[in-house]
Amino acid sequence: MERKVRVRFAPSPTGPLHIGGVRTALYNYLFAKQLGGTMILRIEDTDQGRFVPGAEEYIIDSLTWLGIKFDEGVHVGGPYGPYRQSDRKPLYRQYADQLIANGWAYYAFDTPESLDEIRKSFEAEKKAFQYDVTTRLSLRNSLTLSQEEVNQLLAENHPYVIRFKMPEDEDIIVNDHIRGRVVVHSKLLDDKVLFKSDGMPTYHLANIVDDHLMEISHVIRGEEWLPSAPLHVMLYKAFGWEATMPEFAHLPLLLKPDGNGKLSKRDGDRLGFPVFPTQWQDPKTGEISSGYRESGYFPEAVINILAFLGWNPGTTQEMFTMEELIKAFSIERISKSGAKFDLEKAKWFNQQYLRQHNGEELAKLFMPVLIEKGINITSDKLAVICDLVKERISFVKELWEQTYFFFNAPESYDEQVVKKRWKEDTAAHLDSISAILEAVEPFETTIAHDKVIAYIQENTLNMGQIMNCLRLVIVGAGIGPDLFTIISLIGKEEAIKRIKKGINEIKI
């Protein structure tokens, strides 16, 4: 039976979304769009204690920036709402009750403190405590208490949780699209809390209920969920929803670039690359974490980079637009092992995307920087300049260091170049060249160029020697595009001024 593809991205609003989460969202999106399915954003905020203001808005904004769009969700609505679990709160209780009625769950009155104590005493004996089939009959719950006691405790409003009663002897099979068939025996699993004493469901209950109610067809999520997948499968069985249970795909983790381990929020700024799509300021501490957007990455590049972290098309094509990714994507081609983020490759991707922008577009992005610096220039002229230097940079923010000399005379001169090129007679030759430029009237760059070349040849000078020194006084360093193109853009007067300035300031 073919069923409608409906996938969800279900973050919890506990802070900014990191790139591992973004990749999960992306893969869900690619999968859904390829199959003409529906992409849903559901906010999993069942933990009131970890709620961070602004996080939900952040998630929506950053995914919007990246071009990951939702068909249903907190921000766009839809027929399966509400899409925020805290808004669905009244809904969950009945499902927990249903499980209790069917013998799949029970009340547990143990306090967190008493459980902690038991845990400690187990540890003292080098054993790990688990609330499971081996221990539940020695704890305070509706399995060990009489019906009357339970009723009384409930009537007296004693705090309690509802736990899942994991079967004693059953092989639980999780069919995963990436890992294959994973079998876990039920006796190894614990009686997870489904319903908390604060009246909220835990992730486990809420996610099964919501996925079922929202008719989710495929659950594509991070590998960190794989250990709890057997519990989820059991829950579907307990509810009698096996027939419509979603298919699973557990994505490999994104690892720290150095060493091993899951990429964490702290790694980014420590290693010099963003872990977040856009900048985030912690509302409590005020601490700022950098984002791809602010670091100068194009959203298309970030998508491309992320798509390739754990997936490949099986061809040698590396540059993919979102449309192309939607066509090419397949869960079967997702790798099993974790991937480390490679900063150099990320830069390369951005460079490729930067080149796809013409001068006009780059000028638009660069203009605000110049305005900030108090530089006046027409966008037409800036477009020409951007076109001239775009092959030399990977990020828009590098534009300044490749173009400053179009706007300002050099403040200093690259010592390496001075040392290598500046000779005793350099000043004299540059003085002559200055005079040659002066004499070209009206000023035509090609004529000026030819005359300078002629001067070099007539005096049997070293071409590189003279040209590099001329560049040094004009630019201040051994960088930049064709020198005479630069001169034509800054103009004759400015060029001559810079030559004289250089002659004055450069001493050997």
Added chain:
RNA sequence: GGUCCGUUCGUCUAGCUGGCCCAGGACGCUAGGUUUUCAUCCUAGAAAUCAGGGGUUCGAAUCCCCUACGGACUACCA
């Protein structure tokens, strides 16, 4: 500790139905070339005894087993 997942060049990876693989591509790196400089670009090169060990087979990176290592999970967090 227990459970589960993973392991091919520095990194991302191709390889999945065994022979075309003494392992291919990309980034990075090195060298040479182009260029008046830098960058780009072009060419070449180094770089994985396919984690290790056992099988199965005429033949294994590819199938099976064991070991090692790494990771995730192990909360009234998601």
